[in-house]
Structures are given as structure tokens and as C-alpha cells.
Amino acid sequence: MTALAARSAAEIANRGTPHSALIRRWSEGSIKFALLSMTLLSVVTTIAIVGVLAGEAWGFFSMADQPDISLWSFVTGLEWSPLLGARPAFGVLPLVAGTLLVTAIAGCFALPIGLLTAVYLSEYASSRTRTILKGVLEILAGVPTVVYGFFALTFITPYLLQPLSSGFGTYNAMSAGIAVGIMILPIVCSLSEDALRAVPQSLRDGAYALGSTKFDVSAKVVVPAGLSGVIAAFLLALTRAIGETMIVALAAGGLAQLTANPAEQVQTMTAYMVQIFLGDAPAAGVEYKSSYAVAFTLFLITFVLTWSGAIILKRYREEYD
Amino acid sequence: MAAGVISTSRRMLSNRVFLWSCLAATMIAILLLSVLMVSIAIEGWSSISWRFLDSFASRKPAQAGIKAPLLGSLWVCAICGLAAIPMGIGTAIYLEEFAKRSRLKRFIQLNISNLSGVPSIVYGILALAAFVRFFGLACADEPWTLGDPESLFFIQFPFGPSVLAGGLTLALVILPIMIIASQEAFRAVPPSLRQGALALGSTPWQVVRLVTLPAAMPTIMTGAILAMSRAIGEAAPLLVIGGFLLVFQTPTNLMSDFTVLPLQIFNWAGRPQADFHKLAAAAIIVQLVVLISFNSVAIIIRQKLQRPLQS
Numbered sequence: 325m326t327a328l329a330a331r332s333a334a335e336i337a338n339r340g341t342p343h344s345a346l347i348r349r350w351s352e353g354s355i356k357f358a359l360l361s362m363t364l365l366s367v368v369t370t371i372a373i374v375g376v377l378a379g380e381a382w383g384f385f386s387m388a389d390q391p392d393i394s395l396w397s398f399v400t401g402l403e404w405s406p407l408l409g410a411r412p413a414f415g416v417l418p419l420v421a422g423t424l425l426v427t428a429i430a431g432c433f434a435l436p437i438g439l440l441t442a443v444y445l446s447e448y449a450s451s452r453t454r455t456i457l458k459g460v461l462e463i464l465a466g467v468p469t470v471v472y473g474f475f476a477l478t479f480i481t482p483y484l485l486q487p488l489s490s491g492f493g494t495y496n497a498m499s500a501g502i503a504v505g506i507m508i509l510p511i512v513c514s515l516s517e518d519a520l521r522a523v524p525q526s527l528r529d530g531a532y533a534l535g536s537t538k539f540d541v542s543a544k545v546v547v548p549a550g551l552s553g554v555i556a557a558f559l560l561a562l563t564r565a566i567g568e569t570m571i572v573a574l575a576a577g578g579l580a581q582l583t584a585n586p587a588e589q590v591q592t593m594t595a596y597m598v599q600i601f602l603g604d605a606p607a608a609g610v611e612y613k614s615s616y617a618v619a620f621t622l623f624l625i626t627f628v629l630t631w632s633g634a635i636i637l638k639r640y641r642e643e644y645d
Numbered sequence: 646m647a648a649g650v651i652s653t654s655r656r657m658l659s660n661r662v663f664l665w666s667c668l669a670a671t672m673i674a675i676l677l678l679s680v681l682m683v684s685i686a687i688e689g690w691s692s693i694s695w696r697f698l699d700s701f702a703s704r705k706p707a708q709a710g711i712k713a714p715l716l717g718s719l720w721v722c723a724i725c726g727l728a729a730i731p732m733g734i735g736t737a738i739y740l741e742e743f744a745k746r747s748r749l750k751r752f753i754q755l756n757i758s759n760l761s762g763v764p765s766i767v768y769g770i771l772a773l774a775a776f777v778r779f780f781g782l783a784c785a786d787e788p789w790t791l792g793d794p795e796s797l798f799f800i801q802f803p804f805g806p807s808v809l810a811g812g813l814t815l816a817l818v819i820l821p822i823m824i825i826a827s828q829e830a831f832r833a834v835p836p837s838l839r840q841g842a843l844a845l846g847s848t849p850w851q852v853v854r855l856v857t858l859p860a861a862m863p864t865i866m867t868g869a870i871l872a873m874s875r876a877i878g879e880a881a882p883l884l885v886i887g888g889f890l891l892v893f894q895t896p897t898n899l900m901s902d903f904t905v906l907p908l909q910i911f912n913w914a915g916r917p918q919a920d921f922h923k924l925a926a927a928a929i930i931v932q933l934v935v936l937i938s939f940n941s942v943a944i945i946i947r948q949k950l951q952r953p954l955q956s
Binding site: 436 | 660675680684732744759768775848874875929939
């Protein structure tokens with residue numbers, strides 16, 4: 325013990341050997357510069373993403389041998405059939421609709437269940453139950469999404485959906501939506517729980533003192549007070565749902581169609597990209613380039629959602645001391 | 646609030662209904678996890694064997710194994726960790742310990758939170774352009790090579806769809822997560838420690854190196870392990886850069902072809918034959934075992950090393 329202490333004292337003394345002010349300033353400056361350049365790399369990443377996507381999408385819209393393709397027909401077109409038929413059609417709306425259908429199913433499933441679980445965790449559960457449940461949620465959050473896709477394909481569709489109705493095919497929007505819902509459930513849950521626990525105890529105590537039941541306190545005091553955080557959690561989860569790839573590539577099917585029927589198969593934006601990058605479409609071909617336009621659309625949608633989440637969190641946060 | 650008077654019995658009823666719905670919602674989460682685990686265990690258990698771990702992919706389900714994807718996952722994750730963890734910690738150090746409150750800092754912070762919302766498949770597209778093809782600056786057919794192709798230190802430019810490109814792709818995906826986790830770790834270090842070190846005459850970098858970084862390290866490591874467990878399950882970006890679906894060799898250097906476990910699972914799960922679904926389930930069991938051991942290491946670190954610091 326004393327030897328150790330003596331050694332560490334000697335080490336500390338060594339570390340403390342004074343350098344000249346010049347060397348010190350120079351080394352401090354170069355370290356700070358190195359750290360700053362690491363930080364700027366994240367900005368470079370964003371610029372590179374936008375640059376690559378915009379550049380390649382521009383290449384798609386200005387292809388010389390495809391006079392039918394324009395930004396307008398891409399954004400408003402109701403038919404997406406790049407590989408089939410004599411005249412390929414590139415209207416992105418069926419892909420966007422497919423994405424939104426899967427996301428809506430996932431949201432209907434995960435948002436209420438996630439919020440109620442968060443209320444249970446933050447208002448009702450004992451600290452031991454909380455630790456166990458948080459562990460369960462942490463495992464659910466770590467499960468790779470391809471596993472949920474496999475679960476949708478081999479369990480949800482044949483054992484849950486097809487016994488209910490014969491209308492469900494092997495691939496359908498419902499099973500993919502439920503699986504995406506399971507995937508985002510831990511995000512909704514743990515982020516909303518953080519928001520609810522940040523509500524100060526004095527607000528709860530005040531409400532109890534006025535004779536509130538636990539329901540009154542949770543639903544009329546705690547959730548409204550933490551609402552900005554809860555909504556930000558919802559938006560983040562929906563962003564993840566929109567960008568989810570492997571589940572929809574496995575379970576949702578491969579037919580881009582404009583439908584609101586969850587028993588039908590749909591193709592999402594991400595699933596189309598998987599189809600193109602997996603297949604052997606020639607890199608100069610129109611269908612290959614179209615995937616970049618789809619990717620840019622996806623990027624813009626998620627960007628707007630993340631941005632609005634940040635704004636909601638900042639502007640509508642209730643500050644308590 | 647001038648709400649109408651509600652009888653006590655009705656308030657008690659709504660109170661009880663609410664408690665039951667909260668409990669039911671919580672039960673659903675637990676039930677889902679158990680159904681998921683049990684259904685996969687039943688389907689895949691019979692295919693798990695030493696032979697399954699030690700053989701390459703095959704068209705015949707009885708001979709197929711996961712040697713290539715398992716080692717591929719390890720290589721890719723190691724490269725990803727070596728790239729993303731120091732970068733993440735470095736960025737967090739700059740933002741928390743050096744940067745002054747400025748418009749640039751706010752912009753970078755907003756940018757990082759936006760990056761964490763970008764779908765992973767979009768990172769795959771960036772990586773395809775940047776790492777696999779070097780933005781078309783070098784000719785892909787005649788790559789510029791460095792070193793002996795047989796040796797461990799063989800490098801070529803552009804990287805092509807190699808282990809190195811795969812690891813760097815995953816590093817891009819987890820970098821924002823890593824930065825945010827490390828920032829939170831630095832924020833949790835009480836300011837009094839910094840002030841004490843500064844008062845003894847330390848330079849700002851000495852404060853970081855000798856005081857705040859060691860104090861924040863356990864939390865950073867927990868965050869790093871959780872970020873790595875995200876990386877090890879990622880398939881979409883690797884699929885875009887051209888991770889191979891059938892690989893008959895294990896990686897020998899940074900330029901080797903590779904596949905990873907999630908890609909192999911995707912490949913088997915997407916086939917119609919039930920035998921391949923069994924293989925997919927078996928590979929999922931291996932993947933989940935790796936994942937749960939990652940998570941338990943994180944939990945152990947959190948419990949053993951995280952002594953509360955006095956503020």
C-alpha cells in the first residue's frame with residue numbers, strides 16, 4: 325500500500341514537471357485543433373450526405389434518354405413501376421404511402437402502449453420492478469431489426485393474422501407495421517419515461533393535497549407537464565419507423581401500390597432501395613439512379629421530423645426548478 | 646379548475662381502470678419479448694451445433710453454417726469500434742470541455758442530433774460513394790494498391806466492398822450515438838473537480854486527461870458498448886455497400902470480402918424453404934447470445950465502476 329502510494333506520488337511529481345510556456349501553449353493548441361477537426365467531421369458527414377444524394381438525384385432527373393422523368397412527375401405521380409412493363413413509371417407517392425401506412429400501424433400500436441408503460445414505470449412501479457422492466461426494454465431495444473422482420477414473417481403473419489382473416493397474404497403491411505411497432509416500443513417507453521420523471525415531485529404532491537387520485541395526478545398533471553418530452557419521443561420513434569429497412573424488406577412485400585388496406589402488400593421507400601441494391605441493376609440504369617431520388621425523399625422526410633422534434637422540445641418545454 | 650363535480654365512486658373506478666390499462670400495456674411488452682424469444686428458440690434450437698458455427702454457407706441447409714458471417718461481424722465491429730469510439734470521445738471532449746457557448750457550437754449540436762435521426766440505409770449510400778468508390782476519383786477497375794495482397798497490411802484505394810469499408814460505414818452510423826452518450830458522461834462530472842484541477846495550475850488538456858476523462862470513463866464505456874450492440878445488429882447500410890451474401894472465406898486482411906450475421910439472417914429468412922428459416926432462427930440465437938453478453942458487460946461495468954462522485 326505504501327509502495328503503491330509512493331509510486332503514484334512519484335508519477336504525479338513526474339507528470340507535474342513544468343514545461344516551458346511555449347511548448348505548453350503549442351501542445352495545448354494542437355490538441356485543441358485535433359479535437360476541433362474531429363468535431364467538424366460530423367458537419368462534413370452531413371454535407372457529404374446532402375451532396376451525394378442531391379448530386380445523384382439530379383443525375384436521375386436529368387437523364388437524357390428519359391424525357392418523361394421530371395421532378396413534378398416524380399413528386400405527384402401515382403404509379404411506381406420501374407422494373408415492370410414497357411414504359412416504366414416513376415411516381416414516388418405509392419412508396420411514400422406504403423411507408424406511411426407501415427409507420428401509422430406501428431404508431432397506433434407502439435405510441436399508446438409505450439406511453440402507458442412509461443406512466444406505469446414512472447408513477448406506479450416500485451424501484452425493483454422498474455429495474456427489471458428497464459432491463460427487459462433494454463434487451464428489446466438491442467434486438468437487431470432483422471430479427472423482428474423474421475418474427476413478422478414466421479410468427480405474426482401465420483399465427484396471429486392469418487387465423488383472424490383469410491385476406492392476409494404471406495407479405496402484408498399489417499405484420500410489418502406490428503413488427504416495426506415492437507421495434508420502436510422501447511424508444512417511446514424509455515424516452516417518455518425520462519420526460520415524466522423529470523416532472524418535479526412538488527407538482528404531484530400539490531395535486532395529491534387537493535384530493536386527486538393517482539389517475540388524476542398522472543393524466544391531468546404529470547403527462548401534461550411532461551408533454552413536450554413525450555411528443556419529442558413520439559417523433560423520434562416515428563422517424564426510426566420511417567427509416568426502418570430490414571423489417572419491411574422481409575415482411576411487407578415488394579409491390580408498390582397505393583392502398584390503405586393493411587392486409588395487402590406494400591413497398592416502402594427503404595424496401596425499394598434494398599431491392600435495387602440487392603439486385604443486379606446496372607449502375608448507369610434508370611432504376612438504379614431512381615433509388616437515389618427515393619433516398620433523398622426519405623432523407624428530407626426524416627430531416628423535417630427530427631428538426632421539428634428538436635424545436636418542440638426547445639420551445640414548448642416547461643421549465644421547473 | 647371549475648370542473649363539474651364527479652362522484653368519488655366514479656373517480657375511484659377510473660383510477661382502477663387506468664391502473665389496469667397501464668399494467669396491461671406493460672405486460673404486453675414483457676409478453677412480446679417472451680413470445681419472440683420462445684418462438685425463435687423452438688425453431689432454431691435443433692440446428693445449433695459446433696458444425697453450424699464452423700462451416701461456410703451452402704446451398705444445402707444440412708451443410709450450411711455461419712463461420713464467415715460470425716468472423717465477418719467480429720472484424721467489422723472491431724474496425725467500427727476503433728474508428729467510432731475515439732472519434733466520439735474526442736468530439737464530446739471538444740464540445741463539453743473546450744468549446745465556448747457560441748452559434749457554431751449550437752449549430753454543431755443540432756447537426757449531431759439530426760445525424761442521429763438519419764436512417765441507417767442513407768449512411769450506406771454515403772459510404773458507397775465515399776469509401777467504396779472514393780467519389781469516383783480513383784478508377785475502381787485498377788485500384789491503387791499498397792503492400793502485398795497476401796499480407797495483413799494490404800490496402801487498396803478505393804477500398805471496394807471490403808471489411809474496412811464495412812467497419813467505417815458502421816462507424817458513421819453509431820458516431821452520433823457515441824458522441825451524445827459521451828457528452829452526457831462529461832456533463833455528469835461535477836464542475837468542482839475541474840475547478841480544483843485548474844486551481845492547482847493544470848492546463849485545460851491536463852484537466853481532461855487526468856481528471857474529467859477518467860471520471861467519465863465508466864459511463865462512456867457503457868455508452869460505447871450499447872452503441873456497439875447497435876452496430877453489430879445493423880444490416881441495411883452493409884447491404885447497400887455490397888456486403889456479400891455468400892462468402893466462402895474468413896477475412897484475412899482489411900481488404901477481404903465479408904458478410905455479417907444480420908445479412909446472413911436476412912438472406913436465409915428471405916428464402917421460401919422452411920429449412921432455411923430454421924437456419925435463420927439458429928443464427929438469430931447466436932446473434933442474441935452475443936448481444937446479451939455485450940449488454941451484461943455494460944450492466945456489470947455500470948454497477949461495479951460507477952461510484953457516485955461527490956459534487
